[in-house]
Amino acid sequence: MGDEKRFRLIATLILLVISIVAIFPMVLLIVASFTDENELITRGYQLFPKKLSLEAYRYMEKQAYTIVRAYLVTIGTTVVGTVASVLLTTSIAYPMARKTFRYRNVLSFFVYFTMLFNGGLVPQYIMWTTIFHIKDTYAALVLPNLLMTAFNIFLVRNYFTNSLPDALYEAAQLDGASELGIFARIVFPLATPVVATVGLFSGLAYWNSWTNALYYVQDPKYFGIQNLLMRIMKNIEYLRSGASEMAAEGQTVTLPGNAIRMALAFIGILPIIVIYPMLQKYFIKGVVVGAVKG
Known part of the structure; x- marks a missing residue:
């Protein structure tokens, strides 16, 4: 066996192990969401449980x-915020x-400065709520x-610098063509990899965000999926602790606490x-090229 084939075999085995390690928790999470609650309590999390149940999904x-409403809020927020x-990002x-x-260079300094310093949470809260009045709004x-x-x-700047030659702008x-025309008709269409990368970063951040709603939203109709899932979990813990009205009346409250955690997590990450x-190839190319120092 040649050195190249040996290297490919070893690299394939290593990547296979890494893939299994990465996928295993996901599979375990999905299986646990379909596992009976008593089975989880007595036997723990297993890939092949003896008893399955749909109680978590029935709840x-x-x-x-x-x-569904929370999903629509999150999808709308993610789409608008990502676009x-x-x-x-590309305009700056x-x-x-x-x-x-x-x-x-001056503009780069001001942008870089924001990576090192910020005003803090309290000033931000005062600014957004008293000046911009965004509390309990989709904004x-x-x-x-x-x-x-x-x-x-x-990341985008480095991509523009390293991937688009000066001759393109001069031509x-x-x-x-005006600067706006160059950006809209030439630069932006040629920057698909880094645009997809930045879009994925922003989309993930918006989809997983729950702190904005925690700080600035009190009306449940503005809750996204992450905040709603947290609220459901708090409600379940409240019921399981016996502090609900049902428990006060002497009724037994049986809820799939562990299984529903897995079901909620699965629902949150499914999209x-x-x-x-679909975006992986653009993501890899955008990160590799955009991360090179220009």
């Missing part, structure tokens, strides 16, 4: 309307990548903290599992 079915984040990264822009789920990050801006200018494989 979730009773919350179907609320869960806005990509447009703002473009002049930073243009060598003809006189203030590119509270989009604007604070997630709309734009310095890391994504530098467009000779053809009479990401479906979408990520």
Whole structure:
């Protein structure tokens, strides 16, 4: 066996082990969500449980309307936030990548400064609630903290610098294109890998976000899926502790506490599992090229 074949075999085995280690918790989580509650308590989490149950999903079915509404809120927030984040990020990264822009270093400094320092949580809360009045609005789920990050801006800037030659800009200018035209018609379409990467970063951040709603939202109709799942878990713990009205009346409260945790987690990550494989090739290329120092 040649050195190249031996290397490929060893690399394949290592990647296979890593893949199994990465997939195993996911499979265990899904199986646990279909496992009987008593089975989980007595025998723990197993890949092949002796007794299956749909109690966790039956309980979730009773919350179907609320869960669907929360899904719609999260999907809408993720789509709007991701599109806005990509447009703002690429718009700021473009002049930073243009060598003809006189203030590119000044702009880079201000963006980099935000990576090192921030005003803190209390000033942010006061600013958003008293000046912008976003409390109990959908804007509270989009604007604070997630709309734009310095890391994504530098990632896009490096991609523009390393992947798009200066001759491309010069040719467009000779053809009479404006800076806006160059960005919209040439640069942005050629930046598909890094746009997909930044979009994935932003989308994951918006999908998994629960702190914005925790700080700025009190009305449950604005809750996204993550905040709703947390609220359901608190309600279940409340019922299981015997502090509910049912327990006060002497009725037995039986809820699939461990199984429903797994079901909630599965529901929360399902869309990401479906979408990520479609963007993986762009994600890898965007990170590799955009992370190179320009």
